[in-house]
Amino acid sequence: MARLPEYLRALHALADAGHETVSSEGLANSAGVNSAKLRKDLSHLGSYGTRGVGYDVGLLIDQIESVLGLTQCRAVALVGVGNLGHALAGYDGFASRGFRIAALFDADPSRVGEEINGLVVRHVDELPRVAVQESISIGVIATPALAAQGVADQLVAVGVTSILNFAPCVLSVPEGVDVRKVDLAIELQILSFHEHRKASLTALPAAGGSALTALPGGLAVTDNQEAIGT
Amino acid sequence: MARLPEYLRALHALADAGHETVSSEGLANSAGVNSAKLRKDLSHLGSYGTRGVGYDVGLLIDQIESVLGLTQCRAVALVGVGNLGHALAGYDGFASRGFRIAALFDADPSRVGEEINGLVVRHVDELPRVAVQESISIGVIATPALAAQGVADQLVAVGVTSILNFAPCVLSVPEGVDVRKVDLAIELQILSFHEHRKASLTALPAAGGSALTALPGGLAVTDNQEAIGT
DNA sequence: AGGCGCTTGTGAAGAGGTGCACAAATCGCG
DNA sequence: CGCGATTTGTGCACCTCTTCACAAGCGCCT
Known part of the structure; x- marks a missing residue:
């Protein structure tokens, strides 16, 4: 659940x-x-x-x-140390809840060697060696969309079976590998939809419009999250 | 949808x-x-x-x-310029999809005045004035959990009716205000659960155990996201 | 020891999402 | 002009999740 x-x-x-x-x-x-x-x-x-x-x-x-399965501290590999990856590497909310960021990777040579929060950024080619060494169990992808599928393939190849994907794209992975996707822009777009819907509803107090016009308020609003009233 | x-x-x-x-x-x-x-x-x-x-x-x-409702470019206010907020302020995925980060706020005076991506961090007390001036329509909360409810109240007070909450807590808002929550640690915990489940299943090939032991594999695995097989 | 109030655990009904399978419709080609 | 291939739109059945309502159980007070 x-x-x-x-x-x-x-x-x-x-x-x-x-x-x-x-x-x-x-x-x-x-x-x-x-x-x-x-x-x-x-x-x-x-x-x-x-x-x-x-x-x-x-x-x-x-x-x-x-x-x-939080009795053991799970080791996380973070691939992509761009804007978002940098923040994730320094996010203390992970460590405080039983996750240890064990390794950072990036494909950009100019970023390799940089130290973030006590961890040195490694080149993504070192992933196989380090993943085994650190017994990585979860991979986090914070790369651009174009690189995400390749990184996912590499993670799967080294035996990672759980991936958290921040890149705005759909990943193809073999059966048995779990992928969760977080797309920050999508969250904003869903909120934008709600804004738009609310604006339309207030503009049309007693919506008697024809059914031909596809009003935003007319479609189902199911987005798996609800506001909690006071 | x-x-x-x-x-x-x-x-x-x-x-x-x-x-x-x-x-x-x-x-x-x-x-x-x-x-x-x-x-x-x-x-x-x-x-x-x-x-x-x-x-x-x-x-x-x-x-x-x-x-x-993406025909108009929506102005977003970001409150909390810590680790995560800093990354969000610089995340280009927002601008490229029709959202403009119009203002940055923080309660910490030492952060006020800092410039991020061309925007100056303002003190959160300036929120009412700036929110009207920039016609903010969406608020993003990237503060610690303890400060989140207060910020949410302030956002609601200035007329924001859509909030994206990154703080790990439940927000109480009046009816008509939409809140979406993104908790990065929760995503990892769900993946951890899947890892744990998979490990248990492979350890018990023909699960004939007694029903008394609450096996992780025995409970429903519904988390609103599915892996896409190749 | 007995009764009373409170809380859990669960059966059943309701609602909503999902996917199949097929009719309706459109385009291209002979 | 007509036919077949292809694709959309949708009725229907299934299934899961949600919510209400209530019986069963536990502790406390008298």
Whole structure:
């Protein structure tokens, strides 16, 4: 389930605040989901809450981390040390949640040798040797779109089976390899769509327009993320 | 639909490659989706393809950009010029797709005045004045989690109704305000889960274990993103 | 020890997305 | 002008996810 990390984050926040137990309602509010959904999610991983009390925060954290495979610190290879890659290399949100950026790569010789956050940028040709040496388990692609597929192929060749792709393109990978894509421009475009839709709706208070005009407000608004009302 | 931006990206790539028309199958491959799904999506926005030929690339680009509200260049305010914010400010993927980063803000006085990519970092207190002046329509939050809610409140107060949140926390906003969240660590955690699942599956070729043990492979793997096989 | 209030876990209904398969429509060619 | 190849648009069935509502269970207070 893709919501488990969100629960985990909320649980850590509650633990820091000193809470020992949480009700499904409280945790659901912290994570921004429905309480029934949260209970069903947690029941799916066999978690034991106590009726009448709630869930033990510490125990639940251990459970979820175990399911997510976060008990071991995973080594991440980052390919592409451009604008975005540079920021990712220095992003402390990774280390604080159990991920270690173990190696940086770039194809541009002028960038090789640069030191970022204590790590030296290596040439991408060294990927096979370093990947084995550092036992890389996840690859992050922050290259331009044109280079992304080639990098993905190289990562797959050295045995990486999980890839996080920031390049705006679709990657072809063999079965068994998981790819997640994050495209920052797409996120903005989705917001732009919502802006456009809201503007059209307010401009037409009692939309009696003909069905011929394809109004932005007329199509389904399903984008897998919802705003949380106060 | 959240898939429209992906179609748009694929269409731009096809247009650059010189294609005048595309079949739903071809475009679906480029965007990494099923062809039937793509046809249904396009039909929902009243788009006119020609049977026997396909879709006109240029026309479809105009249609989708119109629906997404990309005909006007939207001004974006970026709050939080830390590691990530710095990269976002310099990310050329925004400008190339119709978004203009119009203002940078930070709460840290030592960062105020710094120039990034031709823009001067302003103090967050100047947000109200600048937001109106630049007619900001989208706010991007790249602050630490603790500051995010406050920034969101400020953005809402100045009339911003679309927020892209990179801080690892849930934002409370009034109805009518759209929030999209991007949490880079969560993406890695989902990949970690897949790694863990794959490792468990290969370790147990014919999983005959008792149902009591909550195997990672036993729970539903639905994370709204799928790998595309070759 | 017993009852009461609170919370979990889950069955069932509802909603929505997905993909197949096929009819309708268009173009090119003889 | 007509036919076949090709491609769009869509009805239908399936399946998953979501949400409500409620029974079962646990702790606390008397």
